[in-house]
Amino acid sequence: MIDLPDTASPLYEKVKDYILINIGTGKWGKDRKLPSENELVVSLGVSRMTVHRALRELTAAGFLIRLQGVGTFIAPPRPQSxxxxxxxxxxxxxxxxxxxxxxxxxxxxxxxxxxxxxxxxxxxxxxxxxxxxxxxxxxxxxxxxxxxxxxxxxxxxxxxxxxxxxxxxxxxxxxxxxxxxxxxxxxxxxxxxxxxxxxxxxxxxxxxxxxxxxxxxxxxxxxxxxxxxxxxxxxxxxxxxxx
Amino acid sequence: MIDLPDTASPLYEKVKDYILINIGTGKWGKDRKLPSENELVVSLGVSRMTVHRALRELTAAGFLIRLQGVGTFIAPPRPQSxxxxxxxxxxxxxxxxxxxxxxxxxxxxxxxxxxxxxxxxxxxxxxxxxxxxxxxxxxxxxxxxxxxxxxxxxxxxxxxxxxxxxxxxxxxxxxxxxxxxxxxxxxxxxxxxxxxxxxxxxxxxxxxxxxxxxxxxxxxxxxxxxxxxxxxxxxxxxxxxxx
DNA sequence: CAGTGGTCTAGACCACGAA
DNA sequence: TCGTGGTCTAGACCACTGG
Incomplete structure (x- = not known):
């Protein structure tokens, strides 16, 4: 069970930060595949809706790519803005x-x-x-x-x-x-x-x-x-x- | 009770379309205030989470402005960037x-x-x-x-x-x-x-x-x-x- | 105080892809 | 078939605003 920071921000924001930091530190290694929603539910101790919202927003922001029936992956490096x-x-x-x-x-x-x-x-x-x-x-x-x-x-x-x-x-x-x-x-x-x-x-x-x-x-x-x-x-x- | 179109798209997308069309046709008139989430829940016959998601996404896209304790309003024409x-x-x-x-x-x-x-x-x-x-x-x-x-x-x-x-x-x-x-x-x-x-x-x-x-x-x-x-x-x- | 939006949960059903 | 993500619900608690 992983502890999320005890700040005032909403849970899904903490989950987003947790994921972003683990993208940054290369935790999800070479195939860049994230744990499934259900795994995150267990390891973070939050509901699936909350995990899902965090993942959805990071996907919308372009950090992740999700494939139904397959999994969640880190998006390829950044197009410049x-x-x-x-x-x-x-x-x-x-x-x-x-x-x-x-x-x-x-x-x-x-x-x-x-x-x-x-x-x-x-x-x-x-x-x-x-x-x-x-x-x-x-x-x-x-x-x-x-x-x-x-x-x-x-x-x-x-x-x-x-x-x-x-x-x-x-x-x-x-x-x-x-x-x-x-x-x-x-x-x-x-x-x-x-x-x-x-x-x-x-x-x-x-x-x-x-x-x-x-x-x-x-x-x-x-x-x-x-x-x-x-x-x-x-x-x-x-x-x-x-x- | 208002009927939403019977297409394949997710419910929250239908709710978004419903709201966008009513913004366009000026249904929420001069004070540009939308019905509350609970009112939409009743009039559209969907759950509050679904209404909320539609409203949240339209807010993120810049169409709406939401104030806790006050209500939901149509955003003024051109927000500055x-x-x-x-x-x-x-x-x-x-x-x-x-x-x-x-x-x-x-x-x-x-x-x-x-x-x-x-x-x-x-x-x-x-x-x-x-x-x-x-x-x-x-x-x-x-x-x-x-x-x-x-x-x-x-x-x-x-x-x-x-x-x-x-x-x-x-x-x-x-x-x-x-x-x-x-x-x-x-x-x-x-x-x-x-x-x-x-x-x-x-x-x-x-x-x-x-x-x-x-x-x-x-x-x-x-x-x-x-x-x-x-x-x-x-x-x-x-x-x-x-x- | 009542009404608003913001968040969160537990549980459910679905569509999809791979083995 | 099983695990994945996608959606949806009912109900709950909270923080904020206004009267």
Whole structure:
């Protein structure tokens, strides 16, 4: 019998979170098949209607695929959506026909500052992964990428070779993103940023601050700095009636 | 007792159809209030869970608004979506509990430059409306707003008093937006911008360039400049996996 | 207080797919 | 045939709103 968190949210939301986290941590392994509704009823101690609602909503949201008479499976990786893709810089660069290269400046495990722990919505100061990477487009540095990563959801982040795989790709592969927050601002480059991006101190940069969630859990916190003169963020989309 | 169609679809789908049709034909008239769940249970002869599911799904799809303890209502025409609303600066300011004020610097009709005509995808150099407005939050200038407006879609734009109505509101009221393009960059303030925003020349600004379409026709082109130190653009949303 | 929507359960029947 | 997901019911308790 598995315990669900004792929060105020409805049971079916807890079940959804439980499932999302277990998708993220790879619990349902190689064939990506979930336990049946009846098994979840027993192991979670909730009624089948509740399990069913959780599974139905995750299916509607695209995380699962269900086949009557067969079972429930984790959906294949994510098609990108408007706001997400502004962040897969490696893919963007390649798509423009240019050459992409990364340089890893930092890749470590740290104990977060109080403020950072707060951003992660951690109760305790659990340690997190920390990386700093510079992304180049044709040998011109365009983006400075600092990330803090929740090791509970994305294990072994510190053991990857991010000159070969983009951080973005590793993260996407490891855990599904259910929510994204972006804050965009314009700031002058400080000395360190200027040095890494090869621009003058004080020149304009775009700062994209971003948090991603898997269920109710913060998965990553990223600070992406773009050389203002070399980069803009674009998006085009059709507003739909559905929220 | 009302009869639902005798098709193969699930009951809750029939209930949804029944409700949608009655929204369309205006059956729930001027206050746009639907019967309660229990009333529908009686009049349709189905269980409350089934009625509830139909109502919940229509709510998720944006057709209904439900208030616990109050009732179920037909949703107002066009709910705003994430990317749109980052532009309704007047509403944002008021929502934060601050005072909003606009100053109209320019409101005129011009013949577009070749480049501008190209952005509008005009074949000929049809004249367009042009406005420049400064938006204040508590008497502090936060946004410089330059717009070019297609007079074919938004008539009499040049005759409005934009110290009373926000440009955004007038545009939204006049034409539905079917597509939006955003390009965000960071630039140093030029002399004129610096003066209008009350900042130093060369200090960092966020530049949001935006085009909106109504069908295949470009409706507006806007250039929104934010004082970098006073403003950031934020968004939070749940990616739907639907492409 | 009564009425609303929000959630949850236990149990039932069905359609489908694989062995 | 058996296990899967899909639907539906009757009844219950809760939180919230309004008078």
């Amino acid at each position: 408007t706001l997400i893709e502004i962040n897969n810089i490696a893919a963007e660069i390649v798509e423009r026909g240019n050459r992409h290269r990364s340089e890893v400046l930092v890749l470590e495990t740290i104990v977060p500052t109080k403020e950072l722990a707060l951003s992660f919505e951690f109760a305790k100061r659990t340690s997190v992964y920390h990386s700093v990477v510079v992304n180049f487009e044709n040998d011109l540095p365009v983006q400075l990428e600092e990330r803090f990563v929740n090791p509970g959801l994305i294990p072994d982040y510190d053991k990857q070779d991010f000159t070969r795989t983009a951080t973005y790709d590793y993260l996407m592969q490891k855990t599904p993103v259910t929510e994204v927050e972006h804050i965009i601002s314009a700031i002058p480059a400080d000395k360190e940023t200027a040095q890494h991006l090869g621009i003058d101190v004080g020149s304009c940069c775009l700062l994209l601050h971003r948090r991603t969630w898997t269920g109710a859990v913060v998965a990553t916190i990223s600070k992406l700095t773009y050389a203002g003169s070399r980069y803009s963020l674009g998006s085009r989309y059709s507003p739909s009636r559905a929220s | 994430t990317l749109i609303e980052i532009n309704n600066i007047a509403a944002e300011i008021v929502e934060r509990g601050n005072r909003h004020r606009s100053e109209v610097l320019v409101l005129e009709t011009i013949v577009p430059t070749k480049e501008l005509a190209l952005s509008f995808e005009f074949a000929k150099r049809t004249s367009v409306y042009h406005s420049v407005v400064v938006n204040f939050e508590n008497d502090l200038p936060v946004q410089l707003e330059e717009r070019f407006v297609n007079p074919g879609l938004i008539p009499d734009y040049d005759k409005q008093d934009f110290t009373r109505t926000a440009t955004y509101d007038y545009l939204m009221q006049k034409t539905p937006v079917t597509e939006v393009e955003h390009i965000i960059s960071a630039i140093p303030a030029d002399k004129e911008t610096a003066q209008h925003l009350g900042i130093d020349v060369g200090s960092c600004c966020l530049l949001l360039h935006r085009r909106t379409w109504t069908g295949a026709v470009v409706a507006t082109i806007s250039k929104l400049t934010y004082a970098g130190s006073r403003y950031s653009l934020g968004s939070r949303y749940s990616p739907s996996r639907a492409s």
